[in-house]
Amino acid sequence: MITRYARTKSTLSHKLPFVKIPVPPEIGFGPLTTSLPYLTKGNGFKGFFKRMQTIHNDLGPIVRIRFMPFTPYIVSTTDPDAVAQIYRQEGPMPQRFKKTIWELCLNTKTGKTSLNDHLLRPNNIPTWLSRIDAVAQDVATRIQNEAATNNGSITLNPIISAYTLESLSSIVFGKRMGCIGPDPNVPIDERAKQFTDAIHGFFTTSERIFYIPDNLPTWFYSCIPEYKKLVQHVKFVFDFGEEMVLEKIKANDSTGTDLLTLFLSRPELSEREAISQAIEVLLGGVDTTAIALLWLLYSIAAAPNSSEIQMKIRNEVNLATGSKKVIDEEALGKLTYIRACVKEALRLYPPTNAQMRTAVDDMTLLGYDIPKGSILVMSIYVMGRNSNIFENPDDFIPERWLERENKLNRSNAAYSTIPFSMCTCVGRRLAETEMYILLAHIVRNLDLQWPSTESLLQGELRTLLTPEKPLTISCQPVAK
Numbered sequence: 001m002i003t004r005y006a007r008t009k010s011t012l013s014h015k016l017p018f019v020k021i022p023v024p025p026e027i028g029f030g031p032l033t034t035s036l037p038y039l040t041k042g043n044g045f046k047g048f049f050k051r052m053q054t055i056h057n058d059l060g061p062i063v064r065i066r067f068m069p070f071t072p073y074i075v076s077t078t079d080p081d082a083v084a085q086i087y088r089q090e091g092p093m094p095q096r097f098k099k100t101i102w103e104l105c106l107n108t109k110t111g112k113t114s115l116n117d118h119l120l121r122p123n124n125i126p127t128w129l130s131r132i133d134a135v136a137q138d139v140a141t142r143i144q145n146e147a148a149t150n151n152g153s154i155t156l157n158p159i160i161s162a163y164t165l166e167s168l169s170s171i172v173f174g175k176r177m178g179c180i181g182p183d184p185n186v187p188i189d190e191r192a193k194q195f196t197d198a199i200h201g202f203f204t205t206s207e208r209i210f211y212i213p214d215n216l217p218t219w220f221y222s223c224i225p226e227y228k229k230l231v232q233h234v235k236f237v238f239d240f241g242e243e244m245v246l247e248k249i250k251a252n253d254s255t256g257t258d259l260l261t262l263f264l265s266r267p268e269l270s271e272r273e274a275i276s277q278a279i280e281v282l283l284g285g286v287d288t289t290a291i292a293l294l295w296l297l298y299s300i301a302a303a304p305n306s307s308e309i310q311m312k313i314r315n316e317v318n319l320a321t322g323s324k325k326v327i328d329e330e331a332l333g334k335l336t337y338i339r340a341c342v343k344e345a346l347r348l349y350p351p352t353n354a355q356m357r358t359a360v361d362d363m364t365l366l367g368y369d370i371p372k373g374s375i376l377v378m379s380i381y382v383m384g385r386n387s388n389i390f391e392n393p394d395d396f397i398p399e400r401w402l403e404r405e406n407k408l409n410r411s412n413a414a415y416s417t418i419p420f421s422m423c424t425c426v427g428r429r430l431a432e433t434e435m436y437i438l439l440a441h442i443v444r445n446l447d448l449q450w451p452s453t454e455s456l457l458q459g460e461l462r463t464l465l466t467p468e469k470p471l472t473i474s475c476q477p478v479a480k
């Protein structure tokens with residue numbers, strides 16, 4: 001039984017010690033104390049994001065949790081100002097507490113600076129746009145054709161994964177891989193499928209070993225079956241990625257606008273590091289964006305006012321593009337409603353449901369003393385569903401983002417931190433652009449419907465917040 005603890009920052013007049021931060025139910029005593037049984041009750045870690053929602057609803061915007069005996073308490077917060085404070089304290093480099101998977105599984109490090117300053121720049125978007133648009137047009141046509149042969153019903157997962165791989169690889173390598181085209185009779189390339197499956201497997205298995213400390217001797221990990229699977233996935237991604245990269249280097253046909261050429265030309269990166277960097281982009285960008293897109297299409301198809309939302313999207317796309325088929329820079333700038341739809345889907349279903357940092361110094365968070373080195377969790381999913389921040393938080397209402405822009409109310413930190421839940425994600429603008437363009441091309445010609453016989457789709461945690469089952473929806477041609 002949890003005691004209700006609605007204390008918020010505004011009610012605190014003096015600092016309280018770390019041990020006074022509320023805790024969820026625990027068992028054990030001394031260093032053996034753990035909340036693990038409570039946290040995983042029901043369906044293990046799959047439903048952990050919902051359990052965190054219950055904990056914060058009951059205990060307030062800051063809690064401390066011990067997952068495993070003998071490990072330190074981590075601090076979780078859902079207060080937007082506290083989240084902003086955590087980002088501010090870390091300086092330009094994220095202070096993560098885990099080794100990257102490359103360091104853990106392959107003993108490889110990558111140099112991040114070259115990525116950070118290139119991918120984040122909005123003025124890079126025009127360079128990529130025509131490539132993404134070409135892939136999106138093909139994929140939308142394929143969906144239309146495939147749905148037509150099956151009474152409209154279509155399972156979107158393999159197509160959407162191939163879309164994100166095809167469009168991302170066209171930016172990394174400067175040309176398309178050719179893993180997906182408009183004709184559904186030509187199957188998605190088998191090797192590409194294995195690659196996206198390995199990336200998906202990587203995220204799914206990492207969830208299972210995430211809570212094991214990463215500073216134990218290597219032999220310890222090799223005894224864990226899930227860790228062995230993780231290494232296999234990572235090796236597949238790396239080997240296949242390396243094959244693609246080396247092929248590209250051998251072909252020597254660079255247009256000069258691809259990321260690989262950029263990485264290879266950086267004096268601070270060895271060839272090995274440049275290759276790792278290119279593969280890291282694929283690893284970081286394929287499954288995350290695919291999952292975000294699945295949630296976006298689902299949210300639109302399943303909304304009670306789905307037809308109205310899709311009509312608005314269609315009108316906006318037609319107005320922005322006129323008689324053209326392509327979405328160029330000018331048209332992209334006019335897709336305001338589509339942008340709001342993407343923000344809203346990311347608020348409801350952030351693929352990365354939480355972010356973690358370490359405290360770089362002693363700090364005070366919501367009135368509590370937090371010692372240097374503490375692990376801090378920002379529960380993005382819980383914030384996005386907080387009724388104190390968002391009215392009707394469980395509903396898909398893209399208009400809330402338009403109203404906010406009209407009011408120019410930028411004071412609420414949640415509005416700037418939640419929808420992307422990826423403040424230092426180097427691929428954020430690229431992911432958004434991929435989402436805007438594919439949505440525009442699909443909804444322009446198709447009406448998406450969630451089957452009335454189906455119950456609503458639930459999410460489960462596989463590192464990323466993933467739809468619990470494949471997304472099968474009905475896509476009917478729009479009457480012209």
Ligand code: HEM
Nearest residue numbers: 112281284285288289292351352421422424425426427431
């Ligand atoms: C909707 C899609 C995406 C989501 C939700 C997402 C989310 C995130 C998050 C939460 C982080 C960690 C940020 C941090 O610790 O502060 C991250 C980092 C990263 N993301 Fe994304 N991401 C997405 C798309 C992409 C794309 C398309 C790319 C590739 C271009 C990408 C590449 C990366 C890389 C390389 C990092 C590591 C950056 C570093 O270590 O400094 N992501 N992403």
